[in-house]
Structure formats: structure tokens, C-alpha cells
Amino acid sequence: MKKNRLVSRLIQMCVVLIGISFLTFLLTYLAPGDPATAMYDSLGITPSPEMLEQARQSMGLDKPFLQQYVDWIGGIFHGDFGTSFSKSAPVLDLLMKRLPATFRLALFSLGLMLIVSVPLGILSAVRQDGIADYIVRFLSFLGISLPGFLIGLILLYVFALKLGLVKVASSSVGMEQMLLPGITLAIAMASKYSRQVRTAVLEELHQDYVTGARARGMNQWEILFRQVLPNAMLPLVTMLGLSFGSLLGGTSVVEIIFSYPGLGILAVGAVKARDYPLIQGFVLWIALIYMVVNLLVDISYHYIDPRTREGENG
Amino acid sequence: MKKNTRFAVLSILVFLILAVAFLADKIVPYDPLSASLSDAFQAPGKEHYFGTDALGRDVFSRVICGATTSVYSVLILVAVILVVGTFLGIIAGYFGGAADAVIMRVGDMMIAFPDLILAMAIAGILGPSLKNSMIAIAAVSWTRYARLSRSLVLKIRNRTYISAAEISGSRHSRILMRYMLPNALPTMIITAATDIGTIMLSLASLSFLGFGIQPPTPEWGYMLSEGRTYILSSPWLLFCPGLAVFITVVIFNLWGDCIRDMIDPNATEKRRKKRRKRR
Numbered sequence: 001m002k003k004n005r006l007v008s009r010l011i012q013m014c015v016v017l018i019g020i021s022f023l024t025f026l027l028t029y030l031a032p033g034d035p036a037t038a039m040y041d042s043l044g045i046t047p048s049p050e051m052l053e054q055a056r057q058s059m060g061l062d063k064p065f066l067q068q069y070v071d072w073i074g075g076i077f078h079g080d081f082g083t084s085f086s087k088s089a090p091v092l093d094l095l096m097k098r099l100p101a102t103f104r105l106a107l108f109s110l111g112l113m114l115i116v117s118v119p120l121g122i123l124s125a126v127r128q129d130g131i132a133d134y135i136v137r138f139l140s141f142l143g144i145s146l147p148g149f150l151i152g153l154i155l156l157y158v159f160a161l162k163l164g165l166v167k168v169a170s171s172s173v174g175m176e177q178m179l180l181p182g183i184t185l186a187i188a189m190a191s192k193y194s195r196q197v198r199t200a201v202l203e204e205l206h207q208d209y210v211t212g213a214r215a216r217g218m219n220q221w222e223i224l225f226r227q228v229l230p231n232a233m234l235p236l237v238t239m240l241g242l243s244f245g246s247l248l249g250g251t252s253v254v255e256i257i258f259s260y261p262g263l264g265i266l267a268v269g270a271v272k273a274r275d276y277p278l279i280q281g282f283v284l285w286i287a288l289i290y291m292v293v294n295l296l297v298d299i300s301y302h303y304i305d306p307r308t309r310e311g312e313n314g
Numbered sequence: 315m316k317k318n319t320r321f322a323v324l325s326i327l328v329f330l331i332l333a334v335a336f337l338a339d340k341i342v343p344y345d346p347l348s349a350s351l352s353d354a355f356q357a358p359g360k361e362h363y364f365g366t367d368a369l370g371r372d373v374f375s376r377v378i379c380g381a382t383t384s385v386y387s388v389l390i391l392v393a394v395i396l397v398v399g400t401f402l403g404i405i406a407g408y409f410g411g412a413a414d415a416v417i418m419r420v421g422d423m424m425i426a427f428p429d430l431i432l433a434m435a436i437a438g439i440l441g442p443s444l445k446n447s448m449i450a451i452a453a454v455s456w457t458r459y460a461r462l463s464r465s466l467v468l469k470i471r472n473r474t475y476i477s478a479a480e481i482s483g484s485r486h487s488r489i490l491m492r493y494m495l496p497n498a499l500p501t502m503i504i505t506a507a508t509d510i511g512t513i514m515l516s517l518a519s520l521s522f523l524g525f526g527i528q529p530p531t532p533e534w535g536y537m538l539s540e541g542r543t544y545i546l547s548s549p550w551l552l553f554c555p556g557l558a559v560f561i562t563v564v565i566f567n568l569w570g571d572c573i574r575d576m577i578d579p580n581a582t583e584k585r586r587k588k589r590r591k592r593r
Binding site: 015016019020023024027028031141142144145146147148149150153154156157161246252253256257267268270271272274276279282283286 | 419420422423430431432434435436437438439440441511515518519522523524525535538539542545546549552556559560563564567
């Protein structure tokens with residue numbers, strides 16, 4: 001049963017991936033201006049018609065659309081995502097070189113966010129309609145309404161430039177460089193998550209088993225930590241998967257503010273230079289990671305939540 | 315505060331924002347586009363409330379005029395997403411079969427991305443402009459609306475009165491307009507109202523990255539990105555447009571939540587019941 005579901009999920013994933021690859025390819029095909037001109041533009045050369053013709057031929061642009069697409073996909077199966085023309089390097093190499101930095105930043109900010117939002121969410125649920133609850137809800141409301149780039153710029157201004165506590169914009173990516181971008185990302189996410197934790201815990205607190213446990217005289221904290229939390233945290237796992245996926249691609253704004261050398265800066269540069277192979281590679285790569293993460297989340301449910309297991313057997 | 319009072323106050327604030335956006339070019343003290351280099355980088359003061367930028371343009375006037383761009387584009391965008399998403403979702407839910415499969419699979423593809431990535435790619439490939447960044451955000455946002463309206467339609471699809479209408483020979487278009495749409499609309503409008511703030515932030519992010527509106531038209535996200543260079547010497551270039559985005563988004567978010575509480579009695583009812591139960 002489980003194997004079947006996994007296989008069907010994998011097939012579904014492949015279909016969506018092929019769809020995405022086709023879509024991105026179509027988009028670049030339909031885009032105004034052709035890649036050959038864009039390539040020479042990015043090199044700062046004004047090409048003669050012969051040069052353009054030659055470039056088109058070497059890039060395979062003279063072939064019919066479907067042929068181009070099939071060639072591109074065929075290359076990807078051999079690990080060849082094409083060559084970026086703004087950086088004149090293989091797309092895959094460029095992506096791989098930047099991935100670890102963004103990966104680390106994403107993990108760091110997720111960890112930071114959990115440390116803040118889970119306790120606050122629980123506190124706010126347990127003390128529903130109390131002062132603590134109002135403060136937490138107010139803060140999370142502020143966090144949701146603040147644009148990420150504004151939080152980032154304020155942090156940059158106060159901590160890096162005015163107080164000089166943290167150095168930013170160096171070529172290495174150590175703890176110090178990750179701190180401010182990490183906090184920026186964490187603030188935005190923590191506001192969402194503390195709300196989510198609050199709702200989930202509240203929902204569990206109103207279940208009959210909690211009333212039962214209270215009636216039997218169990219300690220309130222014991223109920224909370226042994227019974228309520230494990231149940232309330234389940235939906236969080238799905239959210240974490242989604243957040244991780246979007247962090248891997250969506251940190252561009254923060255990376256640019258703090259000059260953090262990750263995937264995001266690369267992507268923005270690629271889009272600005274109209275570096276089509278790099279854009280296509282990046283989009284496809286992010287979609288793949290995003291889907292794999294979500295698949296892993298689904299599989300992990302199987303282990304975390306016994307109920308889904310029983311449902312499959314029955 | 316009582317719910318109605320709160321709604322009234324927030325509505326007035328929303329109205330104020332709209333009024334500022336509408337009358338921007340009448341109320342600004344300076345031309346937001348006229349540069350005079352001798353006045354560059356003046357700190358906020360009596361003459362220029364929010365100071366001046368690198369080209370000596372009055373930041374207060376630019377922030378006010380930025381409201382026009384931001385508010386109008388957001389409202390148009392939300393309306394487009396609402397109409398397109400709801401329409402496609404209803405079609406998918408009502409007709410099922412091939413229409414459903416095509417619409418929902420395309421939707422799956424859009425959902426398989428982190429939002430900003432696809433929007434960035436679309437805006438970048440089409441070329442940076444306000445229109446293209448709006449197209450990009452619409453392309454990634456309609457799926458949520460389609461899913462929601464589809465599920466609402468599926469809920470009533472097999473009710474007796476729908477079958478009765480079908481048997482008595484009502485045309486599809488009539489059933490869609492008379493039964494499906496009115497059934498889905500309230501929920502869809504609530505969702506759209508609570509979404510205004512978020513979508514405004516997405517648009518501002520895109521233009522912050524340089525994929526939105528192009529200079530010299532004043533827009534908050536782009537002003538922030540321009541001001542970044544002078545963060546140390548002239549922080550007001552950042553904080554004024556930043557504050558403008560923040561306040562506008564807060565007001566729209568509160569207003570959206572308020573509308574949700576008013577139209578959707580379920581939400582408040584449930585909350586109250588839970589509270590009672592707890593006591």
C-alpha cells in the first residue's frame with residue numbers, strides 16, 4: 001500500500017516537473033528579444049548580423065521549438081543544464097557553488113524561528129485572552145505587516161552600521177554573516193508560526209481527552225507537554241517543509257540587503273542579465289528541491305503520526 | 315472596541331488612504347519628479363517634511379505619490395486575481411472532467427514553486443515594468459482562489475436543487491451565475507480582503523528587487539531600494555517610504571480581518587463557543 005502511494009507520488013512529481021520545465025522553456029521562448037542578442041548585450045558587444053546568426057546556430061535557436069526543448073531536457077538528464085552566458089560557466093556548477101550558503105542560512109533562520117515562535121505560541125494559547133496573549137498577538141501582527149526588506153534594512157542600519165556590532169558583506173559566510181539575515185528571515189516567519197502554534201494548541205486544549213485528563217487530576221503542565229504538544233506540533237511539520245522550500249529560493253531580498261553570497265543574488269543577477277539558461281536551471285532546480293522536501297515531509301508523517309499508517313492498512 | 319465601531323474607524327482610514335492615493339498630485343507640496351541637485355540630501359525639516367533624495371526631489375511628495383501607484387496597482391491586482399481565480403475554480407468544480415484536470419494541474423505547477431521565485435522569473439523574462447510584475451503575481455496567486463472556489467462549488471454540486479435546476483432545463487451559464495457564484499462569492503471576497511496587505515508586500519518586494527515599476531515614477535519598494543545606498547548618511551530615504559508601506563499594510567490587514575469577522579459569523583461564533591466551553 002505504502003509503496004504504491006510513494007510510486008504514484010513520484011510519478012505525479014515527474015509530471016509536474018516536466019510541466020514546469022516546459023513552462024519555463026516556453027516563457028523564455030516567448031520573451032521579447034532573443035537569447036543571442038541578450039548574450040552579446042551582457043558581454044557588452046554590439047554584434048553584426050553574421051555574429052548573431054552564428055550564435056543562434058551554436059545555441060540551437062534555429063531549430064524548431066520542440067526540438068530545442070527536447071535537446072534541453074536531454075542535456076539535463078546528463079547533468080548538463082546548459083551554460084550561463086553572463087557568467088560563462090556551466091549552470092549546474094554555479095548553482096552548486098551557491099547552494100550551501102543559502103542552505104545554511106535557511107536552516108539557521110528556521111532554527112531561530114522555532115526557538116522563538118513555539119514557546120511564544122504555547123504561552124499565548126495557555127494564557128488565552130491574558131496580557132501575554134495580547135502582547136504575542138500584537139507582535140505577530142506587526143511582524144506580518146512589516147515587509148522583510150524593511151526589517152532587514154532596519155537591522156542593518158542599527159546593528160551593523162550604527163552600533164558596528166556585526167560585520168556584513170565579507171566574502172566568507174560564517175556565523176557573523178548569517179546572523180542578521182537569519183534574524184530578518186526568522187522575524188517574518190516567527191510571526192506566522194506563533195499564530196499557527198497558538199491555534200493548534202488551542203484546538204487541542206478543547207479536545208475531550210484534555211478534559212478527561214484534567215478530571216483525573218493530572219498536572220496541567222504534564223497534560224500540556226505529554227499530550228497536547230505532540231499532537232499540536234504535527235501540522236507544523238508540513239509548514240516547516242513549505243517554509244524550507246521557499247527559503248531556499250526566496251531569500252533573494254535578504255541576501256541582496258546583506259550582500260550574502262547565496263542563490264538569491266545569483267538568481268536576481270541572472271534575471272537582470274536575461275541569462276536564460278541560468279534562469280531556467282535555477283527555476284527547475286528550486287522546483288525540484290521544493291517538491292523533494294514536501295515529499296520527505298509526507299513520508300515523515302508516516303513515522304510521526306501513527307494514524308496515517310493505520311489508515312493505509314485499513 | 316465594538317465590532318461595528320472598529321469597522322467604521324478602519325473603513326475611514328482605508329478611505330483616507332484611497333483619498334490620498336486619488337488626490338496625490340493635488341496635495342503634494344512639490345513636483346515628485348523635479349530634480350534640483352543643489353537641494354540634494356536635505357534632512358527632514360520645515361521646508362521638506364521628509365527631506366530630499368539624491369536628486370534633490372522632495373521625499374514627502376514622492377511618498378504621497380507612491381501611494382497612487384501602490385494602492386491602485388494592488389487593488390486592480392487583487393480584483394483580477396479574485397475574478398480569474400474564482401471563475402476558473404467554479405468552472406473546474408462544476409464541469410469536472412477535462413476542464414477540472416487541466417485547470418487544477420496547471421495550478422499544481424504554480425504551487426510547486428516558492429511564490430517569489432516564479433514571480434521573479436516571469437517579471438524578469440517579460441522585462442521589468444509595473445504591468446509585468448502584476449502579471450507575475452497574478453500568475454502565482456490565482457491558484458489559491460481557484461482551489462478555494464472549486465471546493466466551495468463541489469460542496470453544493472450534488473445538492474438536490476442543483477439537480478432540479480439541471481433537470482428542468484436551466485442552462486449551465488444560468489446555474490453558474492444563479493447558484494454557484496453567489497454561493498462561493500462571500501468566502502472569496504473575504505479571502506481577497508484579507509489578502510490585500512500580503513499582495514502589496516509582494517509587489518513592493520518585486521519592485522525592491524528592480525523587477526517592478528521603473529524610475530522615475532515614485533513607488534515605495536523602489537524608493538527603499540534606491541535609498542539603500544545612502545543608508546548611513548540619509549536614513550530618512552529608507553524610513554519614510556518604509557513607514558508608508560508598513561502603515562498602509564497594517565490598515566489593510568486590520569480592515570480585512572474586520573470584514574472577515576463581520577461577514578463570516580462562523581469564525582466568531584466558533585471562537586465564542588470555545589471560550590464558553592473552556593469556562
